[in-house]
Amino acid sequence: MKTPRKSCPLSKVYGLLEPGPVVLMTTAHKGRRNIMTLSWHTMMEFEPPLVGCIVSDWNHSFSLLKASRNCVLNLPAVELARAVVGCGNTSGAQTDKFKRFGLTPLPAKKIGAPLIQECHANLECRVVDTRLVSNYGFFVLEVVQAWVDPAVKNPRTLHHRGRGSFMVAGETIRLRSKMK
Amino acid sequence: MKTPRKSCPLSKVYGLLEPGPVVLMTTAHKGRRNIMTLSWHTMMEFEPPLVGCIVSDWNHSFSLLKASRNCVLNLPAVELARAVVGCGNTSGAQTDKFKRFGLTPLPAKKIGAPLIQECHANLECRVVDTRLVSNYGFFVLEVVQAWVDPAVKNPRTLHHRGRGSFMVAGETIRLRSKMK
Numbered sequence: 168m169k170t171p172r173k174s175c176p177l178s179k180v181y182g183l184l185e186p187g188p189v190v191l192m193t194t195a196h197k198g199r200r201n202i203m204t205l206s207w208h209t210m211m212e213f214e215p216p217l218v219g220c221i222v223s224d225w226n227h228s229f230s231l232l233k234a235s236r237n238c239v240l241n242l243p244a245v246e247l248a249r250a251v252v253g254c255g256n257t258s259g260a261q262t263d264k265f266k267r268f269g270l271t272p273l274p275a276k277k278i279g280a281p282l283i284q285e286c287h288a289n290l291e292c293r294v295v296d297t298r299l300v301s302n303y304g305f306f307v308l309e310v311v312q313a314w315v316d317p318a319v320k321n322p323r324t325l326h327h328r329g330r331g332s333f334m335v336a337g338e339t340i341r342l343r344s345k346m347k
Numbered sequence: 348m349k350t351p352r353k354s355c356p357l358s359k360v361y362g363l364l365e366p367g368p369v370v371l372m373t374t375a376h377k378g379r380r381n382i383m384t385l386s387w388h389t390m391m392e393f394e395p396p397l398v399g400c401i402v403s404d405w406n407h408s409f410s411l412l413k414a415s416r417n418c419v420l421n422l423p424a425v426e427l428a429r430a431v432v433g434c435g436n437t438s439g440a441q442t443d444k445f446k447r448f449g450l451t452p453l454p455a456k457k458i459g460a461p462l463i464q465e466c467h468a469n470l471e472c473r474v475v476d477t478r479l480v481s482n483y484g485f486f487v488l489e490v491v492q493a494w495v496d497p498a499v500k501n502p503r504t505l506h507h508r509g510r511g512s513f514m515v516a517g518e519t520i521r522l523r524s525k526m527k
Contacts, residue, residue, distance in 0.1 A: 179509075185386045186506035186514050187367010204526070206365045209389035211401055211483050219399060219485065221391055248522060255526040298478060303391050303487070305399065307479075326366035326506070326516070329359075331524025334366050336506070337517025342428060344511025346384070346435040 175288070175313040180216040181347075183242060183288050183315075184208065186336065188324035189251055191241040192222070193272070194231035195280045201259030202270065202283070203228040204251050206327040208240070213347065216310040218292065223304040227259035232306065236294040237278035240308075241286035245323040245335050250285075252331060277312045287319040355468070355493040360396040361527075363422060363468050363495075364388065366516065368504035369431055371421040372402070373452070374411035375460045381439030382450065382463070383408040384431050386507040388420070393527065396490040398472065403484040407439035412486065416474040417458035420488075421466035425503040425515050430465075432511060457492045467499040 175183075184190075192203045208220035218240065222229050232238055243251050250268040257264060265272050265281075272281035275291045282289040291314075296307035326334040355363075364370075372383045388400035398420065402409050412418055423431050430448040437444060445452050445461075452461035455471045462469040471494075476487035506514040 182509035182512075185367070186508055187365070187386075206367075207390045209399060209401065210387045211485060217483070219389060219483075221389065245520070248520065252522045252524050252526070256524060296479075296482070299476075299487075302476070303397070303399075305391060307483070323517075324514075327526075328366055328519065329362035329527065331522045331526060332362075332519055333522070334504075334519050335517045337503075337515045339508065339512055339514050340425070340428065342432045342511045342513070344432050344436055346432070346507075346511060347509065 172314040173317045175315040178214045181210045193239045193280045196231045196235040202254045202264040204255035218308045239280045240290040241283040242288040287316045287322045289314045352494040353497045355495040358394045361390045373419045373460045376411045376415040381408045382434045382444040384435035398488045419460045420470040421463040422468040467496045467502045469494045
């Protein structure tokens, strides 16, 4: 994100996550920080925006998320494909992924985890429900602050098909709809 | 789906849902049936495949899903865009959406809800966890049988951006990855 970040109304967050893009989740706790590549997420409520996502207990991010109870969901586009795969293929236990993949941490406004400057949108989240964590690693997050790069109108988001194969967002079509 | 359906290994189901396509959920109970357009879903486990999805209690499908405890997640591509929006804009309380939108119900193998013939993949599911239903309408489903149209290699799936605006799946890129 080269242009200044712009605050995004919380009522519009669902439009960013509904298409199913890969996200980079950043976490931080007591001087440790990490980035995790993640495709298993879903919107759960429009406003305040609730997002459910899976962070398995064999991910290094699990303990950071559980202890700090907050994270940022950062949305990368195709230009960051190598960093997306790199973050998915390395463990934060051995590596500072910000340094390794040339990503820039920025302070968030409302939580402790950092934003990733190079991403076109950043969603600051708090953990609000952990009932399904022990069975599935399923965390319910509330988005408390959202940022977008106003210069990016049609981000070419990445959508994981498995084993390093990604669909890149194509054209947008519009149909008459009463749906939100 | 014009060619014969082919059974899809359950271990490959995640690759169908991970990119975040709009799905058509079919349900049936005691002679009633319905189709619901749905974008709020996520993979939760590889195998057996678990899928979480939101069906709000103001959807007509909610009572059918809750009572029958099964459903099919049918994957439409761009050719079905009008039916996808149509199913999202009408209520099954007044309309038989199969007839209204020219969709063909086929019997499933393991459950009571019908498959949609025109979709390129169909996932027969059973409800396995309802702990988050009362708060969020969040159902955990287990995929017990999966079908794909072997003739469709790169389906141009639809990804909802909100208010009738859909991103259509674009090109696929491949990167070296250890990720599943």
